[in-house]
Amino acid sequence: MQIIRSVNEMQEMVLSLRKENKTIGFVPTMGFFHEGHLSLMEQANKDNDIVITSIFVNPLQFGPSEDYEQYPRDEESDIKQAEKTGVDIVFIPDTRQMYPKKMTIALDVTDRVHVLCGRSRPGHFQGVVTVLAKLFNIVQPNKVYFGRKDAQQAAVVDALINDLNFPIELVALPTVREKDGLAKSSRNVNLRNAEREEAPWIYKALEQGRQLVVDGEKNPDIVVKEVLDTIDNHTNGKIDYVELLSYPELQTVSAIDQQVILASAVYFNEARLIDNLLFDQNGKIVKRIEK
Amino acid sequence: MQIIRSVNEMQEMVLSLRKENKTIGFVPTMGFFHEGHLSLMEQANKDNDIVITSIFVNPLQFGPSEDYEQYPRDEESDIKQAEKTGVDIVFIPDTRQMYPKKMTIALDVTDRVHVLCGRSRPGHFQGVVTVLAKLFNIVQPNKVYFGRKDAQQAAVVDALINDLNFPIELVALPTVREKDGLAKSSRNVNLRNAEREEAPWIYKALEQGRQLVVDGEKNPDIVVKEVLDTIDNHTNGKIDYVELLSYPELQTVSAIDQQVILASAVYFNEARLIDNLLFDQNGKIVKRIEK
Known part of the structure; x- marks a missing residue:
């Protein structure tokens, strides 16, 4: 399994994989893997030649009073679990790699966001679609995998892919639960x-x-x-x-x-x-x- | 030379070209070709295996008082000129193909637009980046060609490509002029x-x-x-x-x-x-x- 931390290196790697006609399944995450994440990687493994997962706690999707700092991180354990699950490449960019300078282009979500989590998290999905548009262009996957626990996120990603014609298939998989029914998170x-x-x-x-x-x-x-x-x-x-x-x-x-x-x-x-x-x-x- | 009018067909064609490892040069236009356009196509022809040009008068980039209806169109002549210039595929979607329904995702340009043409054309570059993000995902070119006459447009496209990490190289070529110096338009x-x-x-x-x-x-x-x-x-x-x-x-x-x-x-x-x-x-x- 390869670990890549540079956007350029990731993009070049993907271009060479595509030249070999490998299909790419992509699981974008914020890390701290649980069985929910691993189930996405497993499915991606079944569906594609190459599985890429990204770990990036995206500051843009956290509000000022939210838990960006507090959000749990454990890179070492994540890398081990990804390897065990058959992931081929883990992409771990830092904030400077993803946002090297103030952006001139802004993405917004005008619908599907004034309900559910969007209501109490203004700007959240704006941050989500911005980082995903970037990641989709960096990783250029054939299929992208999301958990259904973040159902509103899956609905927004559906809009992102369709409205901007990304040549990507969205696969949204069922929530993985603890034995007592609690959704893994x-x-x-x-x-x-x-x-x-x-x-x-x-x-x-x-x-x-x-x-x-x-x-x-x-x-x-x-x-x-x-x-x-x-x-x-x-x-x-x-x-x-x-x-x-x-x-x-x-x-x-x-x-x-x-x-x-x-x-x-x-x-x-x-x-x-x-x-x-x-x-x-x-x-x-x-x-x-x-x- | 092929003429394609469907987004899906265009996207599938490009995926099969990329499987054959063809490099793709893309010249997005609003049609009514003059030597400026043709010079972009010629250069694209030198640099790439396949040249795709699109003809789409994008309503999103015209203001309510601007010349969308009046904008000159001559598809038949454009097709002939493209063929003569060595273009491989002309992509001519209609508005329903490009905007099948109200969009949920909106793109905005927050910098480089409050000067020059952007000042007197509010919303213009928002329309430009929206249609280009879509066209980039539909055509998936290696290189994209713009004329330097629309220098602000080239600057905004530079931001679009860099900010959203499109795996595309921007080539901006000099303005083509009439004998008396007037920029072709x-x-x-x-x-x-x-x-x-x-x-x-x-x-x-x-x-x-x-x-x-x-x-x-x-x-x-x-x-x-x-x-x-x-x-x-x-x-x-x-x-x-x-x-x-x-x-x-x-x-x-x-x-x-x-x-x-x-x-x-x-x-x-x-x-x-x-x-x-x-x-x-x-x-x-x-x-x-x-x-």
Whole structure:
């Protein structure tokens, strides 16, 4: 496995791989790998000749009061795990490599961002699409892999690829969970013990909401209330949002008659956790999204 | 020579060309070819295995009061000229192909645009970088060719490529001129006869300004005044601007001690003409810009 830290070197490496007609699968990450990341790399390994993963904690996507400094990092362990998972190249640029000078070109996201996490994280997705546009051009992958836990991010990446015609296929894979249902997240290490015990209730609450739809409920407000009440009753977390929206357009719906996302974010003392379920009008879970 | 009108078809064609390891030179245009365009195609032909030119009058880069409808078009003649010049593929998408739906991702240009043409054409370069980001991803060229007549455009494209790490080399070639010095432009056909006779004075005035620098002048204000007065004395056009700026940063300079652009735009009745000279601190013309 190769470790590359220079943008130029990465770009040249990719150009030579493409000359050999190798297909490239790309897993962009902020590091501190858990099974969620590794499941993306495993799938990329099955689908492509070469797997590249990037580790870059992108300052542009953190707000001034957010956890950029606090965001967990463990490069050494990440590199070991990537190697074990069959990754061919780990790209680890530093901030100077990615942002050598003040940028003249700015990217913005005008839709799909005024809901869910976008509402409480102004500028977040602007930072996400900026770094991804750069990484897509540096790594030039055939397929790019994202976890469905960040469902809004996957919806925004879908827009980035389609609107700007990137010749890249987006593969969004299901959330990987702990045995008790808690969605795997790099931020879980920041939970206190008592919080860690309550946290699976976010998933359980979403599942209870989905069960209502399976049982025939079409009113999104009733489903959302069920989830809100359940989280409220079983955790001391502060609920940021519970929302039910069309997917990937992320529009409010008056009735559940299409593919929707039921999503929640909850603040604990040192961690804000997110989770979601994607299902159809009958409450049936949507597996792999690919387009 | 092939004519392609579909984005998907173009993208698939390019992917198969790249599999054969062909190098691709790309000349994006708005059509109505003159020798300026053809000189770009000729150079692209020398530098690459395959030359692709696009013809797309991009509505996004025209202001509401500008000449989008009036912009001259002659597809049939363009196709003939491209074929004669050795172009391999002409890509002619329509607006629905390029903008199938309202975009979620927006590109903006935050620097290099509040001077020269950018000042009187708000939103213009936003439209330019949006269509170019899309075209770069559709055509995936190794090199892209622009004329130096649109020097500010070349400076903005330089920023687009560098800021977003497009794996593309920008080649900016010298302005092609009529015998009397007038810069070739698709808009010249909209000049009245008397205006056509005066129009070469824009170039002559810029040359007079440059001559002052050759003779040792370092003060940009004196050079600019020389150009303003000369255009004013010899044409009935309304001067939009005469500016002397660093290049490609497009910053004002207090003394001419680096590579600069001396540029002007002049309104005639049915045409706004632009022209510029690029020279060093000694007034020596800069030939080919490449990076």
